[in-house]
Amino acid sequence: MTEFESSPTHIPPDRLRVWSFHPATWILVPLVAILFQVYVPRFLSYLSYLELPLLVTVYFSVMRRQPPAGALTGCLIGLAQDALTHHYLGMYGIVKTLIGYSAASLSLRFDVDNSGLRFLLGCGFFAAHQVLYWALSHSLLGTHDALHVPQTVIAALLNGVVALPLFQVLDRLKSEAR
Amino acid sequence: MDGLFSRYRNMSALLALLAGQLLLLAWQIKSDGDTRLIRVWAVTAVTPIVRGLEVVRVGTGGLAQRWFMAGTLETDNARLRHRTAELDIRNQLLAEQLQQAGRAQALLEFRSQLSSRSLPATILGNAPGVQSGVFFIDRGSPDGVKRGMAVVTGDGIAGQVVAVYPSASLIMLATSQGFAASVTSQKHRTHGLLKGDGSSCHVEGIRNEQALDEGEWFYTSGDDRIFPRGLRVGAVRSVRNGADGKEVEVRPAALDGDVSEVLILLDAVHGQIPDLATPSQPDVQVLPPPPEDTHESAAAAAAAASPAPAGGSSATPQTDADRMKERYKRIVEGQNIQIGVTPYRAPDFNRQPAAAPSGAGAATAVQPPGVQALPGTPPTGSAPAGKAAPSAPKAEPKRTTSAQEQR
Numbered sequence: 001m002t003e004f005e006s007s008p009t010h011i012p013p014d015r016l017r018v019w020s021f022h023p024a025t026w027i028l029v030p031l032v033a034i035l036f037q038v039y040v041p042r043f044l045s046y047l048s049y050l051e052l053p054l055l056v057t058v059y060f061s062v063m064r065r066q067p068p069a070g071a072l073t074g075c076l077i078g079l080a081q082d083a084l085t086h087h088y089l090g091m092y093g094i095v096k097t098l099i100g101y102s103a104a105s106l107s108l109r110f111d112v113d114n115s116g117l118r119f120l121l122g123c124g125f126f127a128a129h130q131v132l133y134w135a136l137s138h139s140l141l142g143t144h145d146a147l148h149v150p151q152t153v154i155a156a157l158l159n160g161v162v163a164l165p166l167f168q169v170l171d172r173l174k175s176e177a178r
Numbered sequence: 179m180d181g182l183f184s185r186y187r188n189m190s191a192l193l194a195l196l197a198g199q200l201l202l203l204a205w206q207i208k209s210d211g212d213t214r215l216i217r218v219w220a221v222t223a224v225t226p227i228v229r230g231l232e233v234v235r236v237g238t239g240g241l242a243q244r245w246f247m248a249g250t251l252e253t254d255n256a257r258l259r260h261r262t263a264e265l266d267i268r269n270q271l272l273a274e275q276l277q278q279a280g281r282a283q284a285l286l287e288f289r290s291q292l293s294s295r296s297l298p299a300t301i302l303g304n305a306p307g308v309q310s311g312v313f314f315i316d317r318g319s320p321d322g323v324k325r326g327m328a329v330v331t332g333d334g335i336a337g338q339v340v341a342v343y344p345s346a347s348l349i350m351l352a353t354s355q356g357f358a359a360s361v362t363s364q365k366h367r368t369h370g371l372l373k374g375d376g377s378s379c380h381v382e383g384i385r386n387e388q389a390l391d392e393g394e395w396f397y398t399s400g401d402d403r404i405f406p407r408g409l410r411v412g413a414v415r416s417v418r419n420g421a422d423g424k425e426v427e428v429r430p431a432a433l434d435g436d437v438s439e440v441l442i443l444l445d446a447v448h449g450q451i452p453d454l455a456t457p458s459q460p461d462v463q464v465l466p467p468p469p470e471d472t473h474e475s476a477a478a479a480a481a482a483a484s485p486a487p488a489g490g491s492s493a494t495p496q497t498d499a500d501r502m503k504e505r506y507k508r509i510v511e512g513q514n515i516q517i518g519v520t521p522y523r524a525p526d527f528n529r530q531p532a533a534a535p536s537g538a539g540a541a542t543a544v545q546p547p548g549v550q551a552l553p554g555t556p557p558t559g560s561a562p563a564g565k566a567a568p569s570a571p572k573a574e575p576k577r578t579t580s581a582q583e584q585r
Contacts, residue, residue, distance in 0.1 A: 034224070034306055035224065035227060035228070035231075037304065037306045037307075038224060038228060038303040038304055038305070038306060038314065039228050039231055039302075039303040039304075041303075041304045042301065042302075042303050042304060042313075042438075048304060048308065048310075049308055050308075051308055053306065067188040067191070067192065068187070068188055068191035068192070071191060071192045071195050072191075072195065075195050075199065079199075079216075080220065081306040081307070083216050083217050083219070083220030083221075084217075084220050084221065084224060084305055084306050085305045085306060085307060085310065085312060085348075086305070086312060086340040086341045086348050086350070088203050088206045088207065089202055089203070089206060089216060089217075090199040090200070090202045090203040090206075091203070092306070092307075093199045094196060094199045094200070094203075097192065097195050097196060097199065098192075098196075101188075101192045105188075130308065140203060140207075141207070143355075143356070145355040145356070145376075146355070146375065146376065148376065155308060
């Protein structure tokens with residue numbers, strides 16, 4: 001028994017279902033999300049505020065409902081993002097590991113099929129992602145980058161809105177785990 | 179021990195993943211080791227897909243156009259509607275092509291003027307991250323690109339190369355956090371350090387006592403050994419005194435708008451910061467000198483016809499004082515008197531000055547067409563404008579000769 005299994009949940013046991021995905025989905029969806037972030041903002045600059053790899057991490061984590069799996073998903077997607085930047089490898093990895101773990105932990109207590117909760121997940125985890133990244137940059141790398149709070153709040157709302165249709169599209173790819 | 183791990187299985191997995199990544203980070207920071215292999219794999223995997231997407235994007239535009247053109251229309255109304263749509267699309271495509279051609283032409287002209295050896299590059303896409311300000315370009319190490327090279331456009335500095343891979347490179351825009359360049363202002367020659375702050379740039383290291391005007395232009399100073407001296411940076415948008423010196427905001431001119439093509443300076447050569455000229459006040463229009471009115475022109479023509487220019491500072495006298503000075507000079511020259519040479523003989527200024535063999539052409543060059551030519555002045559309309567112009571340079575050696583004679 002883990003520490004989470006002993007915690008009270010807010011959802012009935014029949015809705016605490018664990019979903020699985022085709023192996024190709026695990027690879028292609030994050031890849032498409034990263035490619036979107038690489039290619040699309042060149043033409044639509046306002047879409048650069050979208051953090052699709054983060055939303056995909058959150059989605060896979062909450063659907064699997066396994067914190068280690070969520071952490072591993074976040075770790076791999078974050079490292080893939082890191083590899084395409086000029087930063088040190090591991091910055092996005094650490095942040096997304098924490099996000100994946102937290103999202104999976106939350107999914108054990110709440111009904112993540114609820115649209116309102118999905119919006120809050122998108123908003124909250126985006127804000128947490130940005131704050132964590134900023135804090136890690138300050139503490140580990142000693143950078144002095146500014147955290148633009150109003151910009152982050154607006155981007156968090158935008159990501160929350162986008163999370164709703166994105167999660168619905170991704171729902172079509174899931175199948176119930178045996 | 180096993181019981182402890184199984185009890186805290188989730189937390190153990192999380193800690194293991196975090197510890198592994200922290201170790202990786204620590205190793206990179208401590209040994210300055212670059213995980214190049216992983217990055218090369220990632221970039222090599224992503225770049226062909228992005229290039230493919232670009233090809234598809236360009237191809238899809240042409241396909242849509244062909245589809246509109248190939249459609250068989252049954253009624254005139256439908257045909258006209260399709261025709262309109264087709265023309266709209268073509269118009270958009272042409273407008274885009276024209277815009278691209280204009281940008282490419284401007285970049286080409288700038289490149290021809292640039293003394294540094296440069297390499298044109300196209301931006302492929304963004305590096306991951308929210309508003310990262312880092313972009314992939316289609317040039318890599320086989321093209322001679324190296325980390326730290328300056329990236330410019332025709333309007334000024336755009337950024338810097340931060341990573342190089344075989345199939346692509348990463349450039350950091352001047353507005354992104356972490357960017358820095360040494361700059362100096364054009365008018366007051368105030369030195370500072372340009373830094374990106376995410377959306378704009380600010381210049382640090384300028385004391386409150388130092389002079390700097392709003393709208394003044396900054397140029398690269400070359401002190402950073404990255405950007406050669408003399409490249410345009412941008413105009414001061416706002417300046418005010420602060421606790422640690424002036425707070426100066428600058429908007430890089432190169433990033434005012436869509437940046438899709440850039441130049442990488444492969445072999446940068448320092449230039450000069452131009453003197454204060456048009457770029458500092460781009461909105462101020464300076465008109466050419468006004469045309470002389472009829473009376474002044476006639477007087478000027480008369481003055482030019484009678485006295486020959488001798489050592490004057492300009493071929494055509496601008497003021498009455500100039501004309502009088504020229505007239506007196508010619509009178510003195512006509513009487514073969516050398517000023518300042520003993521024995522001194524006073525000239526007779528009541529006499530008429532000698533005829534001017536030279537300089538008259540220059541005077542007639544500015545004569546308005548409606549003015550009648552006076553004796554001694556070649557007729558204005560007799561020679562085409564293109565032929566009248568060379569007479570001005572010819573006046574120069576003669577003026578020099580007369581000045582030498584005067585000495």
